[in-house]
Amino acid sequence: MIELQHVTKLYPASSRPALDDVSTEIDKGEFVFLIGSSGSGKSTFLRLLLKEDDPTKGNVIVNGKTLNTMSKWQVPKLRRTIGCVFQDFRLLRNRTVAQNVAFALEVINKPQRTIKRVVPEVLEMVGLEGKAQRLPSELSGGEQQRVAIARAFVNRPLVLLADEPTGNLDPETSEGIMLLLERINRTGTTVVMATHDYHIVDSMRRRVIELNGGALTRDQSRGVYGVGR
Amino acid sequence: MRVNFVLSEVATGLRRNLTMTVAMILTTAISLGLMGTGLLIAGMISDMKEIYYDKVQVSIFLADDVTDEQRSAIEQQLAGSPEVANHIYESKDEAYARFQQQFSQQPELVQNTPADALPESFRVELVNPERYEVIAAEFPNGQNGVDQVRDEGDFLDRLFSLLNGARNATIAVAVVQALAALLLISNTIQLAAFNRRNETNIMRLVGASRWYTQLPFILEAALAGLIGALLAIGGLVVTKVLFVDKTLAGPIRAGIIPPVDWGAIAFISPVIAAAGVGLAGVAAYVTLRLYVRI
Numbered sequence: 001m002i003e004l005q006h007v008t009k010l011y012p013a014s015s016r017p018a019l020d021d022v023s024t025e026i027d028k029g030e031f032v033f034l035i036g037s038s039g040s041g042k043s044t045f046l047r048l049l050l051k052e053d054d055p056t057k058g059n060v061i062v063n064g065k066t067l068n069t070m071s072k073w074q075v076p077k078l079r080r081t082i083g084c085v086f087q088d089f090r091l092l093r094n095r096t097v098a099q100n101v102a103f104a105l106e107v108i109n110k111p112q113r114t115i116k117r118v119v120p121e122v123l124e125m126v127g128l129e130g131k132a133q134r135l136p137s138e139l140s141g142g143e144q145q146r147v148a149i150a151r152a153f154v155n156r157p158l159v160l161l162a163d164e165p166t167g168n169l170d171p172e173t174s175e176g177i178m179l180l181l182e183r184i185n186r187t188g189t190t191v192v193m194a195t196h197d198y199h200i201v202d203s204m205r206r207r208v209i210e211l212n213g214g215a216l217t218r219d220q221s222r223g224v225y226g227v228g229r
Numbered sequence: 230m231r232v233n234f235v236l237s238e239v240a241t242g243l244r245r246n247l248t249m250t251v252a253m254i255l256t257t258a259i260s261l262g263l264m265g266t267g268l269l270i271a272g273m274i275s276d277m278k279e280i281y282y283d284k285v286q287v288s289i290f291l292a293d294d295v296t297d298e299q300r301s302a303i304e305q306q307l308a309g310s311p312e313v314a315n316h317i318y319e320s321k322d323e324a325y326a327r328f329q330q331q332f333s334q335q336p337e338l339v340q341n342t343p344a345d346a347l348p349e350s351f352r353v354e355l356v357n358p359e360r361y362e363v364i365a366a367e368f369p370n371g372q373n374g375v376d377q378v379r380d381e382g383d384f385l386d387r388l389f390s391l392l393n394g395a396r397n398a399t400i401a402v403a404v405v406q407a408l409a410a411l412l413l414i415s416n417t418i419q420l421a422a423f424n425r426r427n428e429t430n431i432m433r434l435v436g437a438s439r440w441y442t443q444l445p446f447i448l449e450a451a452l453a454g455l456i457g458a459l460l461a462i463g464g465l466v467v468t469k470v471l472f473v474d475k476t477l478a479g480p481i482r483a484g485i486i487p488p489v490d491w492g493a494i495a496f497i498s499p500v501i502a503a504a505g506v507g508l509a510g511v512a513a514y515v516t517l518r519l520y521v522r523i
Contacts, residue, residue, distance in 0.1 A: 050434070072439070079436035092427055103428075106234055107437035155435070
């Protein structure tokens with residue numbers, strides 16, 4: 001599903017690599033925590049999977065496609081198979097909940113018929129069925145993140161990438177978000193979540209990949225956040 | 230492609246940057262208007278060249294006391310000369326009639342000019358217009374009934390170099406204006422892309438095609454270019470009706486200046502529109518490629 005082969009990423013402005021010879025493999029349907037302190041390379045890891053950046057060395061393979069050799073015009077097609085969730089939600093403030101979710105389908109040319117059908121479905125799934133006509137500013141942080149997850153999942157991606165999705169949320173709200181991500185994972189979607197939240201990592205006991213200064217220092221199934229935090 | 234979506238994005242974009250949009254449209258309009266003027270002048274110059282150069286290149290004015298023998302001698306010499314392609318004799322009466330027609334807008338001038346004030350002449354068309362000197366040497370001034378030999382081509386050259394200069398200056402200003410318009414378009418598009426960075430970032434992440442993401446911006450610029458072009462064409466029409474047709478009516482009727490006809494404006498209008506839309510669209514596209522990550 002996802003494979004990194006000796007991936008090194010150097011940013012021009014920095015002498016230290018953001019990722020240093022990282023190799024790993026993530027299978028279809030896995031739930032993986034990507035942990036490490038700020039600047040350890042978690043975000044770079046996720047960016048490479050989206051082909052927002054290219055590795056300096058090594059290969060990144062997502063859904064059977066080697067991203068290094070992928071031409072620019074194929075990138076949108078790749079991204080349609082990957083959902084993304086961020087710490088800061090990234091919703092459109094002047095659009096309602098339903099419009100925010102529908103936007104993701106409209107801009108990839110889904111027929112209006114399909115949009116009308118699947119948007120209420122996915123809003124129900126994330127527990128926002130009564131709030132379709134609200135604006136993001138009228139929602140709590142947890143609810144906004146649910147909208148973002150609905151938008152990421154509405155096109156049924158093979159992979160869901162989450163970059164600190166609970167970073168702005170209190171523990172109870174975070175728990176609700178994690179239940180939702182677990183539910184999405186149970187539908188067969190691979191979930192890769194970068195996080196600092198050791199409570200979540202420790203309680204879920206899923207696979208943990210730890211990055212330290214760009215190097216992969218731990219890869220453990222059913223892992224915990226670790227002692228070095 | 231969802232037409233509604235793209236059009237509503239375009240409308241929102243133009244409204245959001247209203248002042249920049251107006252500036253963009255006005256500079257584009259001025260630039261295209263000047264370009265159109267330059268093209269009209271160029272067309273006028275070539276029309277005028279046909280009117281003048283074909284008719285006459287050298288005028289041989291005859292002295293008032295020319296005798297019939299001298300006149301026919303000159304005519305024979307012209308008819309026998311290998312340098313001369315064609316020649317026409319114009320009598321005093323004919324010269325006066327042409328003068329009356331040319332200056333019909335200035336009746337005082339016509340009234341104050343005696344009918345025999347204008348000299349009779351031979352209008353000579355040369356095989357090679359450059360060979361004026363040869364003809365001038367064959368008919369020395371002040372001898373054998375010749376008063377003066379004048380190279381009309383020389384006068385016309387000066388006239389046309391003046392007109393060419395006017396055309397070049399107009400086009401140069403148009404080019405400078407076009408540069409300003411392009412920079413404004415580029416700026417407006419950068420601003421528009423910045424204003425809509427949330428939308429475009431999300432579009433990028435959910436896999437909207439590059440084309441889908443960029444098209445609203447390109448159409449926005451192209452629409453502004455089109456509006457600018459329409460204003461420019463309107464400006465040319467107004468200039469024709471209010472300036473050319475009114476102020477220059479006399480010389481046009483006299484055949485000194487060719488008229489600016491609707492055909493010429495109809496011919497250059499699509500050129501102006503295409504230039505406006507094309508340049509704006511290309512400027513937007515290049516800007517998006519260079520400055521905006523989509």
